[in-house]
Amino acid sequence: MTRPDFIVTRLDAAIGWARKNACWPMPMGLACCAIELMAAGASRFDIARFGAEVMRFSPRQSDLMVVAGTCTYKMAGAVKRVWDQMPNPKWCIAMGACASSGGMYRSYAVVQGVDKFLPVDVYISGCPPRPEAFLDGLMAIQAKIATTGKLSSPIIVRGEYAPKLTS
Amino acid sequence: MTPSQAVEQLRQRFGDAVNVPVLFRGETSVRVAREKIVEACRFLKWECGFDMLTDLAGVDNYGTEPRFEVVYHLYSMTNRCCLRVKVPVTEDDMTIDTVTGIWAAADWHEREAFDMFGLKFRGHPNLKRILMWDGYPYFPLRKEFPLAGMDAELRDPESGAGRVEVAPMLGGPFVPGQGSPSSILREPQQVDTIAEEQEKLAHPNKKESV
Ligand code: SF4
Numbered sequence: 001m002t003r004p005d006f007i008v009t010r011l012d013a014a015i016g017w018a019r020k021n022a023c024w025p026m027p028m029g030l031a032c033c034a035i036e037l038m039a040a041g042a043s044r045f046d047i048a049r050f051g052a053e054v055m056r057f058s059p060r061q062s063d064l065m066v067v068a069g070t071c072t073y074k075m076a077g078a079v080k081r082v083w084d085q086m087p088n089p090k091w092c093i094a095m096g097a098c099a100s101s102g103g104m105y106r107s108y109a110v111v112q113g114v115d116k117f118l119p120v121d122v123y124i125s126g127c128p129p130r131p132e133a134f135l136d137g138l139m140a141i142q143a144k145i146a147t148t149g150k151l152s153s154p155i156i157v158r159g160e161y162a163p164k165l166t167s
Numbered sequence: 168m169t170p171s172q173a174v175e176q177l178r179q180r181f182g183d184a185v186n187v188p189v190l191f192r193g194e195t196s197v198r199v200a201r202e203k204i205v206e207a208c209r210f211l212k213w214e215c216g217f218d219m220l221t222d223l224a225g226v227d228n229y230g231t232e233p234r235f236e237v238v239y240h241l242y243s244m245t246n247r248c249c250l251r252v253k254v255p256v257t258e259d260d261m262t263i264d265t266v267t268g269i270w271a272a273a274d275w276h277e278r279e280a281f282d283m284f285g286l287k288f289r290g291h292p293n294l295k296r297i298l299m300w301d302g303y304p305y306f307p308l309r310k311e312f313p314l315a316g317m318d319a320e321l322r323d324p325e326s327g328a329g330r331v332e333v334a335p336m337l338g339g340p341f342v343p344g345q346g347s348p349s350s351i352l353r354e355p356q357q358v359d360t361i362a363e364e365q366e367k368l369a370h371p372n373k374k375e376s377v
Contacts, residue, residue: 074299076329077326117329
């Protein structure tokens, strides 16, 4: 008996499956957290197990921005610009206390969380988070991609819904 | 040549423009008048062997007169010793001559002092902000500037990254409660913990509800 050479599935599910297993990160390494991001990419933690080992230093080729580190106001414009250059669909991880909330830098120079200007999907706690925690966040993103990336839903252009800063 | 010998020579050369050196924990500091700083630095470098500028910083002595100070940390590679030179700068006239012509290392340090305190280094080849962005309206290391920051426009507002917001300080890591008998209250805390602890202090005999 030969095995069938076709499967039946929904297009959404197939695309979601493909997307979630080929998440190319844009490593926005801004401070010490980036070191843990690099560790996650190295052999011991091996981010390749999740299909996300292709760190793209070009926003045009990436679909997951990982903001790893302290985002200062001086850098905020550049981060936002890189995000805007990434094609849809795209997702965003705020890695570490600084990216999530400003962390220990309650000061005039540091943005109090990159969600002030980026639509963050997953926040990872820790200062810095261990690579395992980052991989956990990546798996959360994968779960989200697999279930929410509907062709028919506006979620695909969700980058457009970036919150605007009040005041 | 030891630092004190260098200062002795400096005093012979410049007279009243150089104060009596202060020796504190083996470190020699000397105060030099603002008008003479370039000549004094040139003398220290070429005659006394202080060939390296390890640091240059501004200081805000808020509430005293003169308010500002520029501090030069010099090191001599040949004599292996350090010397600290301080120059008082008044608030009404915050200009001081640059020493970039003597030590090239002064370039970025002077830009930093300009960025943080608004000290203007006359003759500097490229005096613009180095840490904050061009067009930032304040000098953040001055004592009257709040740590939380002040409202300001970003360098590239068209990027959509918003503008500078005042950071929330209460409940943050840098706001200790002071003068309380409770060590918990003196720790930086969340607002609700503070209320809880104050309640406990006010009614010490009240049993905690289970
Ligand atoms: S969260 Fe901690 S480790 Fe990460 S960038 Fe901030 S200070 Fe560094």
